[in-house]
Amino acid sequence: MSASVTVLLVEDDEVIRRSVGMVLERYGYHVSTAGDGLTGLELFREQRHDVLLLDVMLPGLDGIGLCRQVREWSLVPILMMSARGDALDVVSGLEAGADDYVVKPVDTSVLVARIRSLLRRASFAPSPGQAPGPGPGPADGGAGDLVFGDLTVDPQGLVVRRAGEPVALAPTELRLLLEFAANPGIVLDRQTLLRNVWDYGWDGDSRVVDLCVQRLRKKIGADRIETVRGFGYKLRR
Known part of the structure; x- marks a missing residue:
């Protein structure tokens, strides 16, 4: 290090x-x-x-x-x-x-x-204070962009837009959204999210997942991430 x-x-x-x-x-x-x-x-x-x-x-x-x-x-x-x-x-x-x-x-x-x-x-996120480039809006989308209604995710440029406006996400929130965006419509349980987003090689406390999902919902839309009771969460297509 x-x-x-x-x-x-x-x-x-x-x-x-x-x-x-x-x-x-x-x-x-x-x-x-x-x-x-x-x-x-x-x-x-x-x-x-x-x-x-x-x-x-x-x-x-x-x-x-x-x-x-x-x-x-x-x-x-x-x-x-x-x-x-x-x-x-x-x-x-x-x-x-x-x-x-x-x-x-x-x-x-x-x-x-x-x-x-x-x-x-x-390391997945743009440095603090770095403004995202103009890029395309959700109506046209760039090559490789993932579009979910008014939400556009650029997984390579690490830029997220809602209704064409940039959304500022903390690094963990961004990684969580990228995980959902890579698996649209698929239910991801908390243990899977802990492994893939938090890099836990063991079962961590699922409260970190629940609270981060809550923060992410406030930024990208409360109805964008669906809770599947007893199983986990999924990103609506």
């Missing part, structure tokens, strides 16, 4: 902050750290970071609030850390825009695997 990959770790427990930082540096990451949410937000605004690793419980500005503020202008991959793994913590973090979460204490190999997965997903 290249040292050019920078992780911002925001954690108020000094022991955890130091130990996790040392582990990530051994894997070749450059690590910036902060002990509270406001300092973390300031660091994020001042420096470029490739991954944001946030504790949920932080003094001042907590991890949920920090996640929301970052999401107002950045699509950087965000991994939340929760000491309890309570449903409320998990759901709140994912609804705020986090891409994934881990429960503390977390095995270092699992943490590094999740970070690598986030970076792979981020």
